Amino acid sequence: xxxxxxxxxxxxxxxxxxxxxxxxxxxxxxxxxxxxxxxxxxxxxxxxxxxxxxxxxxxxxxxxxxxxxxxxxxxxxxxxxxxxxxxxxxxxxxxxxxxxxxxxxxxxxxxxxxxxxxxxxxxxxxxxxxxxxxxxxxxxxxxxxxxxxxxxxxxxxxxxxxxxxxxxxxxxxxxxxxxxxxxxxxxxxxxxxxxxxxxxxxxxxxxxxxxxxxxxxxxxxxxxxxxxxxxxxxxxxxxxxxxxxxxxxxxxxxxxxxxxxxxxxxxxxxxxxxxxxxxxxxxxxxxxxxxxxxxxxxxxxxxxxxxxxxxxxxxxxxxxxxxxxxxxxxxxxxxxxxxxxxxxxxxxxxxxxxxx
Numbered sequence: 001x002x003x004x005x006x007x008x009x010x011x012x013x014x015x016x017x018x019x020x021x022x023x024x025x026x027x028x029x030x031x032x033x034x035x036x037x038x039x040x041x042x043x044x045x046x047x048x049x050x051x052x053x054x055x056x057x058x059x060x061x062x063x064x065x066x067x068x069x070x071x072x073x074x075x076x077x078x079x080x081x082x083x084x085x086x087x088x089x090x091x092x093x094x095x096x097x098x099x100x101x102x103x104x105x106x107x108x109x110x111x112x113x114x115x116x117x118x119x120x121x122x123x124x125x126x127x128x129x130x131x132x133x134x135x136x137x138x139x140x141x142x143x144x145x146x147x148x149x150x151x152x153x154x155x156x157x158x159x160x161x162x163x164x165x166x167x168x169x170x171x172x173x174x175x176x177x178x179x180x181x182x183x184x185x186x187x188x189x190x191x192x193x194x195x196x197x198x199x200x201x202x203x204x205x206x207x208x209x210x211x212x213x214x215x216x217x218x219x220x221x222x223x224x225x226x227x228x229x230x231x232x233x234x235x236x237x238x239x240x241x242x243x244x245x246x247x248x249x250x251x252x253x254x255x256x257x258x259x260x261x262x263x264x265x266x267x268x269x270x271x272x273x274x275x276x277x278x279x280x281x282x283x284x285x286x287x288x289x290x291x292x293x294x295x296x297x298x299x300x301x302x303x304x305x306x307x308x309x310x311x312x313x314x315x316x317x318x319x320x321x322x323x324x325x326x327x328x329x330x331x332x333x334x335x336x337x338x339x340x341x342x343x344x345x346x347x348x349x350x351x352x353x354x355x356x
Contacts, residue, residue: 239252
């Protein structure tokens with residue numbers, strides 16, 4: 001390939017990313033930032049900082065001295081800034097500072113594609129104002145694990161690709177969008193990761209019910225405790241939200257039961273699926289559905305050894321709603337490894353809080 005055609009291809013790619021940067025934001029919206037509630041950092045300084053309003057936290061950052069050290073860290077900061085600009089109240093000066101911080105996270109070539117910082121800021125302010133009028137906010141982001149970040153080289157430049165899921169809402173409508181961010185390590189610092197752009201990942205168009213019913217846990221049992229809880233939550237959400245036949249309900253119930261520790265199964269009075277069916281039907285008759293759930297990150301899972309067996313604890317938060325109210329139901333799960341080295345759910349405790 002000639003140098004000229006290579007540059008043209010590269011320029012076209014950057015233009016696509018630039019268009020995504022400006023256009024992709026339109027899809028984002030509301031819910032509740034309850035993944036931050038799962039933060040277990042108990043250090044005095046962390047607590048003091050976390051008590052500050054999000055806008056104050058972000059505008060107070062000095063990115064010259066405290067730039068995120070990883071590609072994931074850059075994307076997380078970008079997501080927080082976007083949440084603040086769409087969700088929070090702030091002064092004109094604070095908005096200017098938020099946009100300045102955001103602009104610093106962009107790759108130099110992407111910055112140039114905006115024309116100027118003034119053009120970028122004006123476009124962003126217009127976009128933010130429009131979305132606030134439409135009552136669109138960013139409610140929640142779920143960042144990929146650090147181990148899932150993909151690193152590669154393009155034109156002798158170090159690149160990174162990482163995913164971030166956004167739960168969004170406009171008024172009563174909530175949606176989830178999966179974004180794949182592309183970053184490049186800048187030449188000047190030799191270490192800072194900058195955002196080249198992002199693209200919305202194509203979704204598997206197989207219905208969730210079919211995916212769950214088609215699972216074979218004998219060959220694809222979740223390897224991590226957080227993945228076991230995630231599967232439990234997916235099945236539970238499906239049961240609460242969709243109409244299923246008796247045969248499908250039985251298969252989903254068996255799928256959920258396959259995640260249980262033998263002690264939990266032994267302690268259940270009567271038929272487990274019958275009890276689950278009564279519970280679900282009672283909730284459905286009361287008009288209760290599950291809007292969303294968030295499982296603890298793997299870094300928040302607490303491991304221990306009890307009576308010589310590996311155990312773990314983690315939380316999952318469910319947003320439950322009816323026509324009259326909305327609640328957050330927090331499940332605190334305990335799991336342990338069985339004789340086949342698989343993580344099984346021993347039990348859980350729950351508590352409820354009203355959504356604000």
